[in-house]
Amino acid sequence: MDLAESKQRAPDSRKKRRKVPSWIKIIALFASGFIIFRLNVIVCAIFILSMSIFSAVLGLKLKKQLFLQRPAFMYAVALYALHLFEQGFGIFSGNSFSMQSFFVPDTAIAKMMLKIFAALQCVNLLYFTTTQLEIRAGISTIEMAIRRIFPHKNPVRPQFAHCVSLMLTFIPQIFSAWNELERAWKARGGKNGLAKMKKLVPSLISLCMHRAYQTALAVIARNPT
Numbered sequence: 001m002d003l004a005e006s007k008q009r010a011p012d013s014r015k016k017r018r019k020v021p022s023w024i025k026i027i028a029l030f031a032s033g034f035i036i037f038r039l040n041v042i043v044c045a046i047f048i049l050s051m052s053i054f055s056a057v058l059g060l061k062l063k064k065q066l067f068l069q070r071p072a073f074m075y076a077v078a079l080y081a082l083h084l085f086e087q088g089f090g091i092f093s094g095n096s097f098s099m100q101s102f103f104v105p106d107t108a109i110a111k112m113m114l115k116i117f118a119a120l121q122c123v124n125l126l127y128f129t130t131t132q133l134e135i136r137a138g139i140s141t142i143e144m145a146i147r148r149i150f151p152h153k154n155p156v157r158p159q160f161a162h163c164v165s166l167m168l169t170f171i172p173q174i175f176s177a178w179n180e181l182e183r184a185w186k187a188r189g190g191k192n193g194l195a196k197m198k199k200l201v202p203s204l205i206s207l208c209m210h211r212a213y214q215t216a217l218a219v220i221a222r223n224p225t
Helices: 002-018 022-036 041-058 062-068 070-092 099-103 107-129 132-149 159-187 194-222
Strands: none
Touching (some): 041 062, 062 070, 070 099
16 A cells, blocks of 8 residues: 555656746746747747647647637737728728738738637646645745845735736636526527627626625635735
8 A cells, every 4th residue: 555655656756856946937928928929920930839738738739729729810800890991991991902912811910810729729838737825835835935135124925926826817708608608508598699799798897896805705705904
């Protein structure tokens, strides 16, 4: 039994040693944001493919990756619809019709969408490999390191890290609330369309405000001063 337990504990200890600290992930996330929006199209596409493979190796399946990219897909559809509207308005104003220019979006739109996909991949990977508590601890570590470099006369609690961590941890809760409302809508026979948005968006806002209020009460209860 002792030998079996030691064999089971050994991989766990190796995993703990190999785990990247959350503060390094957060710094890498912000750094990747600056780098991604300076990449050309080919390098950005290679980066997206590499991140997809890396995420799959870590356990984030391709189907789940595509599901998490829904906001980027919706934004891409909105940009393409705006492009069609702009081209249609131009034709209505007297411009000549061109099949290629009407249906093929501008290269700037394609570049922007690739960069948004790449940035969202990095964010999804951070949330997949890091818990909310680890994110908060990482931001606190970064803030305390900055305070040591630029010392303050009076000891100050890491309020900035506290606020930012709450903001970051609230983002997945929004998607979770939307998924719950969407499942309830489909269970009642609802279909996609304007009626869905008209019904669910106010409910989403109300549910998110309720959860934010509960979170605020929990924070006050744990730290009344």
